[in-house]
Amino acid sequence: MDTVSFRNTDITGGFWKKKQEIIGNVSIYNILKRFTETGRFGAMDCKWKIGEPNEPHIFWDSDIAKWIESVSYIIEKEPHSELEKIIDDVADKMEKNRLENGYFNCCYIAKNPDKRWTDRTDHELYCAGHLIEAAAAYYRATGKRKLLDIMEKYTDYIYKVFVEDKSAEFVTPGHEEIELALVKLYDLTGKEKYLDLCRFFIDSRGVTDEREYNGVGHKYSQSHLPVREQTTAEGHSVRAAYLYSAMADLAKRINDKKLFSACETIFDDIINKKMYITGGIGSAARGEAFTVPYDLPNLTAYSESCAALALAWFAGRMTMLDCDSKYADTVERVLYNNGLSSVSLDGKSFFYVNPLEIRTELLERNTSQENTIENLPITQRREVFDCSCCPPNITRFIASVADFIYTVDENTVYVHQYINSETKTERFIIKQNTDYPNDGKIAVTVENAEIIALRIPYWCENFDIKLNGEKADYEIKKGYAYIELKSDKNEILLNIEITPRIVYPSRKVRDCIGRAAVQRGPVVYCAEGVDNDFSVISFKLSSEPCFKTEFSEQFGTYVITVNGTVPIAGEKLYSFEPEKRMEAKIKLIPYFAFANRGETDMEVYLLC
Amino acid sequence: MDTVSFRNTDITGGFWKKKQEIIGNVSIYNILKRFTETGRFGAMDCKWKIGEPNEPHIFWDSDIAKWIESVSYIIEKEPHSELEKIIDDVADKMEKNRLENGYFNCCYIAKNPDKRWTDRTDHELYCAGHLIEAAAAYYRATGKRKLLDIMEKYTDYIYKVFVEDKSAEFVTPGHEEIELALVKLYDLTGKEKYLDLCRFFIDSRGVTDEREYNGVGHKYSQSHLPVREQTTAEGHSVRAAYLYSAMADLAKRINDKKLFSACETIFDDIINKKMYITGGIGSAARGEAFTVPYDLPNLTAYSESCAALALAWFAGRMTMLDCDSKYADTVERVLYNNGLSSVSLDGKSFFYVNPLEIRTELLERNTSQENTIENLPITQRREVFDCSCCPPNITRFIASVADFIYTVDENTVYVHQYINSETKTERFIIKQNTDYPNDGKIAVTVENAEIIALRIPYWCENFDIKLNGEKADYEIKKGYAYIELKSDKNEILLNIEITPRIVYPSRKVRDCIGRAAVQRGPVVYCAEGVDNDFSVISFKLSSEPCFKTEFSEQFGTYVITVNGTVPIAGEKLYSFEPEKRMEAKIKLIPYFAFANRGETDMEVYLLC
Secondary structure, eight states, X not given: OEEOOGGGEEEOSHHHHHHHHHIIIIIHHHHHHHHHHTTTTGGGGOOOOTTSSSOOOTTHHHHHHHHHXXXXXXXXXXOOHHHHHHHHHHHHHHHHHSOTTSOOOHHHHHHOGGGTTOOTTSOHHHHHHHHXXXXXXXXXXXXXXXXXXXXXXXXXXXXXXXXXXXXXXXSSOSSOOHHHHHHHHHHHHOOHHHHHHHXXXXXXXXXXXXXXXXXXXXXXXXXXXXXXXXXXXXXXXXXXXXXXXXXXHHHHHXXXXXXXXHHHHHHHHHHHHSBOXXXXXXXXXXXXXXOSTTOOOSTTOOOOHHHHHHHHHHHHHHHHHOOOHHHHHHHHHIIIIIHHHTBOTTSSOBOSSOOSEEOGGGTTTTTTSSSOOOOSOOSSOBSOOSSOOHHHHHHHHHHTGGGGTEEEOSXXXXXXXXXXXXXXXXXXXXXXXXXXXXXXXXXXXXXXOSEEEEEOOTXXXXXXXXXXXXXXXXXXXXXXXXXEOXXXXXXXEEEEOOXXXXXXXOTTSGGGTTEEEEEETTEXXXXXGGGOXXXXXXXXXXXXXXXXXXEETTTTEEEEEEEEEEEEOOOOSEESSOOEEXXXXXXXXXXXXXXXSSSOOEESOEEO | OEEOOGGGEEEOSHHHHHHHHHIIIIIXXXXXXXXXXXXXXXXXXXXXXXXXXXXXXXXXXXXXHHHHHHHHHHHHHSOOHHHHHHHHHHHHHHHHHXXXXXXXOHHHHHHOGGGTTOOTTSOHHHHHHHHHHHHHHHHHHHOOOHHHHHHHHHHHHHHIIIIISOOSSOSSOSSOOHHHHHHHHHHHHOOXXXXXXXXXXXXXXXXXXXXXXXXXXXGGGTOSSOGGGOOSOOSBHHHHHHHHHHHHHHHHHHTOHHHHHHHHHHHHHIIIIIBOTTSOBOOBTGGGBOOSTTOOOSTTOOOBHHHHHHHHHHHHHHXXXXXOHHHHHHHHHHHHXXXXXXXXXXXXXXXXXXXXXXXXXXXXXXXTSSSOOOOSOOSSOBSOOSSOOHHHHHHHHHHTGGGGTEEEOSSEEEEOSOOSEEEEOSSOEEEEEEOTTTSOEEEEEXXXXXXXXEEOOXXXXXXXXXXXXXXXXXEEETTEEEEEOOSSEEEEEEEEOOOEEEEEEOTTSGGGTTEEEEEETTEEEEEEGGGOSSOGGGOEEOSSOOOEEEEETTTTEEEEXXXXXXXXXXXXXXXXXXXXXXXXXXXXXXXXXXXXSSSXXXXXXXXX
């Protein structure tokens, strides 16, 4: 089964068109501004000296790279000479400042070129990976080869250092990323060497070698076992999900069943035991990591933006190996929740960490000691971070969101996501006309396909399908409705009932015991203090909830009101009198829109 | 109003007699053994050299001192030549190894005598304070002057350094303790100089002076404001409560109304906003500190043993300034809960941190990074800690528990705690015959008093009082029933109904929302996994709870069974089906007895 690249698809309206416009019109310019101010673009000159401001960081190349990749996806649809000029300038600087052997890292070259390949944790291969992705994207968008040539030469050098000479002081990257980039480079160039290098890094990981140890624990960088023997999601969640994505990529390219099986087992471990309802993963701030099953705290949720995006990428790749709706359901969970919560509604600012609960009264906790690590996430998005991996990750994610819509094989079109769009591949023409997720009606027209497979979302209670005006015959397999198409051109109308539903988390999730969330279609809701004149954490859903929905232009989807009770405040810390409650209605907004109206309490899970 | 020292009281049977026997027969010997093994007693030789094992620590003197104080309280009631010999040996070593000016600190003398009084955080004055307490206690118990003379000379030297010469590099101790010790020394010797030194330290705290800053924040060591202007409990909770105790001591000795008022305001802040139901304080592990109001997490509760004991000492002192039952109620809360949970039932091992919830499935959380600070408390008591302040604090607390029973003034006996005992003061003879807290009948006989004031506990719904066989006339003032006594010798029978009651914490306490605890008399209960074949965190109390109680020899009080429901396990992480529940009964044991039967889940707060 093959992916259908976003390059084949135009998002022609609806929910995601607006999101892409904000990314293209606001976010990439604001990131450019902040990355310029903080010295990231300037650092490509490789001239920084001790004592100067804006000391380059080991991952700054990757920040620039992800911005280039984002812009490439945008200008592929609509050329933009000024943006191209910025990228060409970066390419010129890289060409000028790289080492003779092809090596480039603005931080190492400026600060300590002789230390290259000495520290596994120092992100050199991670940066190289992102630069490869950027180079491939920019070449595809513009046909310009300079950046691609730079990165091919650099990759050839990496191959020499790691595979041929084994002269680095480590075997595999401490932060995975280059593996999946190498597959992209292989797909673009057809050069087996790049797939071999990917395979070398994947096969070497977790194999006993003292150089594999990275000083902060094997599990942290998924080096605890050979990857085909790994069965659980472990360690730093972004590293992990980038690795798993590359494993899925490689499994497909070399038809490695054992590798696919490891991917599926790990994927199931994530979605059944370690994933927030928002699609967030890596619940522990310490190590930005996966932790034990069901350890999903709300207030201290880490749930890094990059990790959720990486989970979607991993899931999207798995769809190509096995068309089971658990994968595209997970993509959808990320898309409408943790993916979108990562960026402000105005596109200017970003969350690195995405909590599921904010209690403003706890923000000043434990201020009696200075200079301690914050143990509660920030409550408002920021325009740039010292470690600013998330902002340009979100822009490239949204700019290429159409990647998730379809896969195809010889005679079948698989529809994984419902997004208003027009798609042309060499073989098929497909259009979707829909206001999803605001409305559940999806009109699909498809030409030249013999079979269409429509994902029936996990949250769907009722749906019907019409084919060319008649009730369609379909067969459900692994969450997809398969319909045989008799005509060359077919009109399919999928109608999915979208109403607010209550989601009950497992009683094994400590923070959610006695609580439930509200979801409408794929969109998870939350309550914010700013909308409700009581403490939202104390609101208790009625046992006979009556939901009312109203469209919100501000949020681009519906807000929900539901009835329940709130406590009548007592003043005692400990009382022998049961709490008294009174009727109340709570307003819920989409989780992705939280924290857009100032600092206020927020709660995904309501007492029930 | 005056305290009645434990020296005047014999605990003649009942609940506390058994606890004192365990302390006297087991705990002090086990602590002696562990303190010997770990080099603490040996360190008094002051001969440690770099490279040798058992490097002395800056607070080791205080460990030895609290052990001496505990033993002194025990041998005051029952002389013991072998224990005395150990203490005499310590005194000999101190006499031999102290500096000529009287200074003694086994760590500083062995490691860096020239650095004395250079680091405010380094516990020198704290150690001196505990040695003063020990010296006073040992002199009172045995009449032997050597240790007292050593500490008087040392204290005179401290007075010279801090008050006269101002030659130290700081003004007040980074860890309070010496202040309250100086009051004890003043009470024993009558020397005004010691009270003046106490007053100097208390009056200088928080007064602007760059030397007052201790490097980890002013609030951490209560130096953020002059003490009379402080209105909230802040910073390291043990430091804080030792300071507040000394402030109350000083307020009484010098009749300082403003100082008393600050004490009361801070006390109210603690008990109304910052105290666990168990009497624990200092909920934040970071800084071992007070945090914002209502920030009382159960799973990560710090609630250090020493802090709870210090709260009781603070409250006990406040009773002498204002006979309001909120003080003795708080003493009682500590006594039967966090105070006793600090030590194992067999007396051998100790908790430093006292959580209100244990989830064994979370103990392995986030092990993908090595060498990180534990963020969950240990689940089993230990015999010794590197920082082993708590064990000998618990022994001195229990050995002198009778200090909390009475205060007296010219014609009134105030009964604050109900403990089976016989007391003689110069003026009064009082006996209590009771099996409290297992039973609520307290027979008090009192001679020569004109008025008796009986505390009616905060948890009491129903009580009656008989005086010499007749229904007594009484007047309730600030939680005490005042009864005029007409005879020289009077028999009072106070009968307090003791039944299990449900306690509802404020909805402002995040971790307790939708939950409640069970208390029987002053004893808070908890559920342990070992007694219940379901996940105790998921048990929901019936809306019509039916309590059954049964006496447990093992715990020395009643266990409780109560009805409710538990979920029928579903396997899904997120489900659209509400949880199904089935009837169940949960067994509850006293909180003070948790973690005596191996590692298992524990929960104070039940869903309700």
